[in-house]
Amino acid sequence: MAGSTRASVTADTAGAAARRRAGTSPWAEAWRRFLRHRMAVASLVVLTLMVLLVVVGPLVWKLSINDIDFRARLASPSLAHPMGTDDLGQDILARMLYGGRISMAVGLAAMLMAIFVGVLVGAIAGISRGWVDAGLMWLTDLFLSLPQLPLLLLVIYLFRERLKNLFGLELGIFLLIVFVIGCFRWMPVARLVRAQFFSLREKEFVEAARALGASVPRQVTRHILPNSLGPVIVAGTIDVAAAIISESTLSFLGLGFPSDVPTWGRLLFDSKDYLDIAPHWAMFPGMAIFLTVLTINFIGDGLRDALDPRKVL
């Protein structure tokens, strides 16, 4: 059954594997293993396609995103409007392509930030003991207790103008949102990673590495961390969806991008009152978010399997 270690792995493939491994670096090895994971590769392709679409699409599909045409409102998908129109007659496909840039960028960037900070904090807390751990956990508890909304209002009120002047409207708000969303999602990752570290650092292979003289950072990066990626990957996929949706909640409160920027979360939110009148409006952004999440998940699965030394690929 899949998932169990084959009893005679070393006997079987050692010879062939050893010959291959003699000529390749660990990263190339990981890449090769990744490529053998079918779903991961398929997802990588799909994700790249989506990214290309949103980057190149608006240059090809020329309809404007905010051309208001009241006569064509709430139209179902047709040749002129492949995804239909919303209640102001704006073309949904154009809006999806334009907003997709922002949604995907926000989703991925916020997720990466949350993961990075979370893994860092969790790893340091997990490998050290005593005061460092206590201090970092206090920080984690603090962030967990903070009520998000007042803090958001405060941060945005303090920094919005400054960022807008430094980076321009869209980039400034983008940075602000990524920072804010990332700040509220790293804590579960930190705690999960720390828990993994607690149990992993007592395991024999880590002890073995210690006995061989590996320094602490080396133990962490080469031995413990790769094995604790499981929950991190799950958190990553969930965070992408959560980030895209958080952005729409922020915009609903007037704190995010201006209301006429059609991010996917915003499209979903705008369409909710018209669910029984024009379901196509909600369907497309919903599917887009779902597809993004799906592809990231399988890519994550592939990554984990590629980095897992026990898994035979």
Next chain:
Amino acid sequence: MGPYILRRLLIAVPSLLGISVVLFTVLALAPGDPFSELADNPNVPAEVKLMLRAKFGLDDPIWQRYFHWFNAMVHGDWGFSFISRVNVDQLIMGRLGVTLAVIGASQVVALMIALPVGIYSAARPYSLFDRIASSLAFIGFSLPTFFTGLLLILLFSIHLHWLPFVFRTHIPGSGWAWWWGHIEQSIMPVMVLGLFQGASWTRYVRSAVLDVIRLDYVTTARSKGLPERSVLMKHVVRNALIPVVTLVALTMPQVFGGAIVTEQIFRIPGIGSLLIDAILRNDTPVIMAVTFVFSCLVILFNLIADLLYGWLDPRISYR
């Protein structure tokens, strides 16, 4: 273990204090005004407005207000709401029951979905069951709760007229009718929350079990001839539970804090909607009281989780 627990509890007190200072400062600095509606009312002369602000100490310096609040808290006085002009603990107690019932039930539902589905998916990865379950899980957490809530309302309330969607805290009648009334109106919100939570938890459980199920001692147990069920339950699950325990501990405080979006959609008078109302109206005493209790729960449950790690995996030690 004993000295470890003692040490943690001792640390908890100053850490709570530290958190309360930060919370208070954030609230004091955040923009907004509890008396904004009065601003537009030409009947209220400026002196009355100023007097109201002075009465509630809104113009005192921050540290002074903090000590006032801290002093009162220590004496059991949780403060007086600016907006409702009632004691804060009265406000919270009134909503506690509903919050615990609805949110608590949804966490139980989430757990009841996540554990069996996650374990079974991991036991048979990439099988049909796993693919379907995973897809449903992805859909579950890709769609925001305001959306799924609305879908359910449209289906069950509007279209089919099976379930009411406005939550009533007062249901006339007694006995069976009373119970059924409460259950009827709780089904949709509990499902919305429970499924959303359960979707992400399923993925975590599956990942955790997958990690464990490849390990040697599982193979050993199987080769010893133990039935699969026993292998799963006795060897795999216990070790895979560590991330699950972490997650449950992280979400437990929310049973007190409520779920803002779901409460809004179904009009459940829980602590979540109390909090969001207080935040939007800058009713600082209410916000402080709720977030303070929330942070106590956060610290408490994370401590419990840390202790549970030691029980689940005996190799984890606390030096």
Next chain:
Amino acid sequence: MQEHEIRQLIEDVRAGELPRRGFIQKMVGLGLTAPMASMMLMHSGIAQAQANPTYKPTKRGGGGTLKVLWWQGATLLQPHFANGTKDQEGSRIFYEPLASWDNDGNLVPILAAEVPTRENGGLSADGKSVTWKLKKGVTWHDGQPFTADDCVFTWEYAKDPATAAVTNGVYAKVMVQKVDSHTIRVSFDKPTPFWATAFVAAEGMVIPKHLFAPYIGGKSRDAPANLKPVGTGPYKFVEFKPGDLVRGAINTNYHMANRPFFDSIEMKGGGDAVSAARAVLQAGEYDYAWNLQVEDEVLKRMEAGGQGRVHVVPGGDIEFIQLNPTDPVAEVDGERSSMKTHHFAFSDPAVRQAMSLLCDRQSIQEFIYGRTGIATSNFLNNPKKYRSPNTKFEFNVDKAAQILDAAGWKKGGDGIREKGGKKMKFVYQTSVNGLRQKEQAVIKQGCQKAGIDLELKAVTASVFFSSDVANPDTYGKLYADMQMYTTTMTQPDPERFMDQYVSWEISSKANKWQGRNISRYTSEDYDKTYRAAQGELDPVKRAAMFIHMNDLPVMANNVIPLISRPRVRGANLKLVTSLSGWDLDMSALQDWYRQA
């Protein structure tokens, strides 16, 4: 409309040639309120219309529970502490004033035995006092008799600044004396044509002396009756959960015969307007919902369910845009949008005129508001019959472009107009509200076609409408080039509404941005007319002055009115309500019933 034309209309009413209702509608069309029009008629000696009895039920009770949805739930049940209309509505279930305003602007006696007029001796000849006769035999919910002492006490309570009552402004200006156990006299220090302020409508709810007397002044917050209201209203208090639920049960000793129809009332709070509409119109779970700020398209679809329908009640609310005549960016003496600066574009009247031509009101009304809004060009509602020739609304991009070209604003390389190196890029702010964001999008498109770029900004309502001195996003600060919101005319007397354009009320740092003149409009003509109107005793002359004042900021295009917004409510098909645009929704609660 000149003063003599108004007088002519009044004579027409007296002669019977113009129905009373027609006169009131014309006055509302010119921007006055129905109560004010009614007061004009009364002052001229024309008696009020008799209220038409449309109440059918022949016995008290038996109607079951009335379930109403207020998506902003009441957080207080004491009318003199109310934070906005939601608290007033919640209180109104239990408390009553002496009289309230019906939809035609007539005063309807509730706790008063009759409406004071000159004929019955209620109004003094010198206009300085009003004598109210109270109904006899009315009791509070706890059985104590309602007497003049309670009215006098309410006045003392509200006028005391230590009580910090929100109704202070109304009662501090009058003197109330007890004449006998069921008569009071309200006196003013100067002749006051609009006398129906104290004890009338939302600010006029009377509170019982025997429960509140020990809590007057500084101890006002401790009164137990603050949370357990004891009033004279059709329902007795049962339960209150702030923000969530108000419950009342039938008052079997209610002072009007055969009323109320319902055995109990439940007012549920929370949620948003769309789901409230669903609950009433589609699911039939609730009987009535307040303030349905929803797109008409969605409402129509919900009505198709056949459970309820939408009621549109005309009122005085106007959605409008303010063009900032000052510079919102430059900081002078610690404040932006200071009167010492000038806006590079909006100080040019041609630009303002062009902006007015770029607002597609018709589309906004047709496609966004539908029944719930009427496109308007006047600051106050204006039916076709009385459209002033200078203030018709028009949407004409080419004409606007011509005007801008002529004024020297030429299109640059990126399609945006500029003059003297400054581009026409404006920040356009409003509160977070689905309908408003759509309006912004429509106006942005109109401006884009003429070469003007708008940056849309939406601020959370509780921040936008707050009076926080430190926050730059409040509407009082106007730290943007243009802003939009709805101004509400809840005061029946326009004087407290028209002070929004006088120069001494200009919102600035000196008055902590509490000044009522947010648009920073100044005009000598306006100031002069306002001062004259304040001292004017003749209500007809006064009305003519207000009408003149109405037109000034609009014709100068400092203010661009967009949509007149009536009140939109949802009710079950079988529910018979009695709604007034000039008073609270619950002001005639005792008359509500359900048809069989």
